[in-house]
Structures are given as C-alpha cells and as structure tokens.
Amino acid sequence: MPLLKTNHIFITKIIIINFTIMKRKVTLKQIAKELDVSISTVSKSLRNSLEIGEDTRLKVQAFAKFYNYKPNNIALSLKNRKTKTIGIIIPEIVHHFFSTVINGIEQVANENGYSVIICLSDDSFDKEVLNMEMLANGSIDGFIMSLSKETQFKGDFHHITEVIDQGMPVVMFDRVTNEILCDKVIIDDKLSAYEAVQSLIDKGRKKIALVTTVDYVSVGKLRTDGYIKALLDNNIPFDENLIIKIEDVDTCEIIIGKLLEDKAIDAVFAVNELFAVICIKTANKIGLNVPKDLAVIAFTDGIISKYSTPTITTVSQSGIKMGNRAAKMLIDRLESEHEDEEEENYKTEVIETHLIERESTN
Amino acid sequence: MPLLKTNHIFITKIIIINFTIMKRKVTLKQIAKELDVSISTVSKSLRNSLEIGEDTRLKVQAFAKFYNYKPNNIALSLKNRKTKTIGIIIPEIVHHFFSTVINGIEQVANENGYSVIICLSDDSFDKEVLNMEMLANGSIDGFIMSLSKETQFKGDFHHITEVIDQGMPVVMFDRVTNEILCDKVIIDDKLSAYEAVQSLIDKGRKKIALVTTVDYVSVGKLRTDGYIKALLDNNIPFDENLIIKIEDVDTCEIIIGKLLEDKAIDAVFAVNELFAVICIKTANKIGLNVPKDLAVIAFTDGIISKYSTPTITTVSQSGIKMGNRAAKMLIDRLESEHEDEEEENYKTEVIETHLIERESTN
C-alpha cells in the first residue's frame, strides 16, 4: 500500500519485479496482488469504471501500462464465446487466385478486428473434413471456404452441414455447391466463358477448342456450358472432340499437342492460365504462331498471363474483391447474429468479370 | 437415470434433445446434466479413466459420440496455457515464394497437431507491430516471420524483442536480422549469388549487370555482395553503373531499357524472377535475343521462370523446405521448453540452393 506513496519507492519496486518475472505476461491477478486490491478493482480500473475511486484507478492504470498489460485473448474468447477469428479453408495456397482471395479476406478482416486462420485441404476430402472439425471446436467464429476437388467429386458435404447446424456461419466462394445453403461469392462462370468465346468468334475464329478440367469441378463444368452455348448461339457446330479435359498437368502437353496438330484449331479457350500458357508453348513447338495461327484466351487473370510471351488475354476475376465480399458477408452475419436469431436469408453475390485483352488474341 | 435402461427410451430422449438444442455444440456440463452425473465423471469417462465404472463409462461415451462431443479448443488453450497454434507474419501472400513457405510450414504444423494463423504486414512496420501484439496476447504459442521492408529500413525490432522476452519463441526466415537473437532459416544468399554469377562468367559472359532491390532489404544486400565478389574473383572490373536498384516495379522497365541499350550488357543477374522477366521482355523490344545476346539468371525459382519464353535459369530456393525447417525448429522449441528452462542455443539453418538451368542461359 505504501508502494505508490512516493515515486521513488514505486520505481524501485518495479525494477525488482522486472528482474524477477522478466517481463513475462502479466495478468489481472498479478496486478491485483501487487497492488493489494481485488481483481475486480483492477479490471474495472482498466476499463475506467467510475465505480472505482480516482486514486486507485490511476494507480492501477499506471502500473498496468508500465507492465504493458494486455488482456489475454484466449480468456476473452472463452468468456465472450467468440474468438474474433475467421477460418479459411482452401485447396491450395501456392496459387495466384487463392492467395489474392486470402489477401482480400485479410484486408476486411483486419479492418474489423478479426484474425484469419488458414488451413489447406490440398484438394483432399479428408484433410478438408479434419481441418473443419479442428477449427469448429471453438477456434473460430465462422468459415470462408472453397471446396476441394475431391469433395466436389464425392459430393459429400456432411462436414459443412454439421458446422452450419451448430450455428457457425459459412461463406463459400469460387468452388461452391448448390447442395449447401449458405452465403456464397462467385463469378458468373457460364456467362464469362460465353463472353470470352464470343469474343473469339467476333474476331473471326471458327474452330475453337476448349481446354478444361475434369467435370466434377464445379467451375469447369459451368465454363464448359458457357463455351457450348456461345458456339450454338453463333451456329457453330459443337464438336465434342474439341474439348479436352486435363487430369494431370504434367502429361497434358502431349494431349494438347495432338489436339493442335490433328484438328486444325484456330483458337483455344482455356479454363485457367496454366493450361493457356502450355497451349502457347506447345503451339510454338509445332510451328504455330500465337495469335496469328492460334488465338488463346484464359480464364483467371494471374501472373503468368501478364508475363508470358505473348501475353495472354484473360477473363479477369478479382480475387481481392471476392475475398473482400466474402469477409464482409461473414462478418456482417457474425455481428448481426445476436439481434435476430436465425433469420437465414442466404445471399449469393456475383462478382463481375471483364476481359483483359492482351497479345494472345489479335 | 432410467434414461438408458432400455434402448427405446434412450433413442426417444435423444431425438427430443436433438430437436430442442439443434445439434448445437455440446459441453461436458450439458452431458453431465443430461446423464445425471458430475462433470468430472463425464470428463474422466471420455478419457477412459478406470476410476469410472464400466457401465457409466460406456454410457457417457455413447452419449458423447452421438452428440459428436469434441472438447472446446479455447477452453483447452486457456487451461493448458498453450494454443497449439503458430503465428505467421509475412510481408505479402500473393507471392510465389512466401506462399510456398506457408505451404511448408503448414505441412509440418499439421503433422504435429498445430494450426497456423497468418497475418500480413504488407511490408508496413506498423502493421507488423500491430499484428504481432495482437497474436502475442495468448493467441499463439510462437512466431514464424519474415521482416517487412519497412522494418528492415527502420531497423526497429523492439516488437520482436518484446515477445521473445515474454518467453515466446520466434523463428525468422529469409528476411532476417542480426540484431535479434533467435532461430533462423535462411539460404546463403551471398554464396548462391556468387555461384549464379560465376556460371554466367563460365559461359563467357563479360559484362554482367545486376538488377536488385533497394539496399535495406537484407537479402538484396547479400546478393549484391555475392555478385561483386564473383566479378572480382574473376578479375572482371566492377562497374557500379551496372547495378540498378529497383524501387518501383511499375516504372522499372524504362530504367532497365536504358541499361540494356546504353551499356552493351551481355548478361543480367536479377534478384527475383519478376525483374528477370521484365529484362527479357525489354530486351526483346529493343531487338536483343535472349539468350544469344543477353543471358539472364534470376534468383528465386517460381512460376514465372518456368512458363516465361524463353524459360528462365534460376537459383532455386525451396520455400517448402524453408517452411518445413522453420516449423520444425519452432515446434521443437515449443515442445522441449518445459524440460530445460532457458537453454537458449539459437540455431541458424542454411537451406541449400541449386541452379536450375533453362533457356535464358545457353
């Protein structure tokens, strides 16, 4: 109690403690003990409650400041039953699109005082389930996720239903499914593909191939639909042999080579920029000039398209914007949830895309 | 109590509860109440303690399983005073190298039951400090980080010292500083640069330019040292005008163009693949052929080098491996910390690099 009576004693005492506990995180309890008051008094003083007399209040505040007291997040999380943390589950992170989405999420999250905790499914169903279960046990307030390939293939979404049933909000983006009711952020894959193919047709291309993924990936399917619709709307016969579905990136060069040589293609629409750049390289090898002999458009604008030679015309989907929107939707739901319990009006937001014309189409 | 006497009643009861609390997360307390035993009994039953009679034990386990009981992570974290979570702080995530490091960290973390929580500094000192303070208040057990440009520029590391003093282990990678004592994972930037430049010299290149970042970025500085040493060791006069330091990526093309046109360069060593690909594109524009007229080597092997035309020879530093090692070091320290308090023998691990020869050097 005489501790703070004079500045001198105050300082002395602090230095001693300083050496003793070595700046280790200080708690309310320790402050209380040191200052010979109750924990409640310390807590209230730090929140500047008028319940506490000014002397005590200032004393506690000074002490706490000196020790750099910060409330323990875990304790707060437990007490408030919310963690101010968003869980992100994505198939992979070494991927331009996904990392831009994370960036977008992180921006909005940070602005609103949320942290993000990231788990990778590696496109594996089991890892996706495991990670979700792990995070769902109290670590986070809500999910933002994009489905793994395997999950889309299996069509098993029980792990997602489960967390939603537990009252934990989920926002899905890009690779979504109709079988789950929740907020979603997507682009209009079909329309964007349609417009891309239409732009090729407008430039006089007649025989347009599609290089896509296997069917169960939702976006691949939708983009294929858009491709077909564009052809049919322009009275171009649809030839199934002009669609190739890549399963393994490492061996796809051969398949693409065959396509280019055998079919007298004059344009390629690729569902991602990796496929597109491989097409260009393969075309060059067999003596085709891009864009003269072969026009190439890729879905998803990334770093490759920008720096490839020739640069690649792409359908740009802003990952940042998707991330921003997804985070906004999730946080809105988290913060409103208290007021009106269970007024589930799920929304699906569509992010606009636009064509970035570069050298690979003339 | 008669609840579980017959299967019929058991099921009925469960369905009723199911409708009532809607699969909301169940706690020990709720199970205890429902089964009319104490919380301790439930807890012990679930950990299969022999203290509890078999009947009760099985009953509790069945009930818990049905309700998909999982212990609350936050409560565990508070109790055990560890979160099983690793905090990662990096300058940016939309960056091939950093995302591979995250991937590497996540692998090892997951194998050891850890989650990762990621914060981006956006190369800003303030954001780095803020994020660290946020995470240091109990959210994580330790840090893995790479310094932001601004932090390196300011040379202010008090936020890092602070968390280390609090007893929280820190592992730094790639962009590190000698001013902080902690575990580190780096590559031998100087040696790797030396070897890259030497390989250019071995191929007969005489006038080798260096395209690098501003000096305060630690790795940029080290790579410059290696470049200079290689030149001198080969009796090639070192010309300061052949070093250009890029501050702004968007406007650097002009500077690079000037360099190529004015100086009759026959090779470029770029400290990252972005600079390298810009060099190639600029060279092409002014009529230089890569690799005939100009050889190009880049530091850091990424997606651009692989798909650029021509493909780019690079110094490969495995981000995955760096991430693996960093995570291993951190976890080792976390798990051993209890046994021998403060036996701080910090290590610096050096990840080997190797040259990946591609088309941009002949």
Place this chain on the structure above:
DNA sequence: TTTCAACACTATCACGTTTTCGTAAACCAA
C-alpha cells in the same frame, strides 16, 4: 466388531476475463 482398502464417483480449483451482486464505511437528513 473394527479397520482398511478398493471402488465409483463428486467437489473444487485453476486458467484469465468480465460482470453482477453485495457490503462495509461514511455521510446526511430527520
């Protein structure tokens, strides 16, 4: 019959907060 152990469970505390409620002491009016 007493004593001791085994059994099967329960009470309590601690982790670090915040918050609600309670209560002495002091002051004031009647």
Place this chain on the structure above:
DNA sequence: TTGGTTTACGAAAACGTGATAGTGTTGAAA
C-alpha cells in the same frame, strides 16, 4: 439515534476443461 443514500470496493459466478483431492459405500481381512 435511526434510517437511508452514496462511495468505493470485493466476492463470486461464468465461460469449458482437466487434475487433484476428497467422500461415501461396500467388502474383506484382522
């Protein structure tokens, strides 16, 4: 003096868990 209102603080509960330390009943050995 009595009753009532401030003032200034403290006790305790709660969040969910797990460990430690009980506790009451039963059965068996002495």
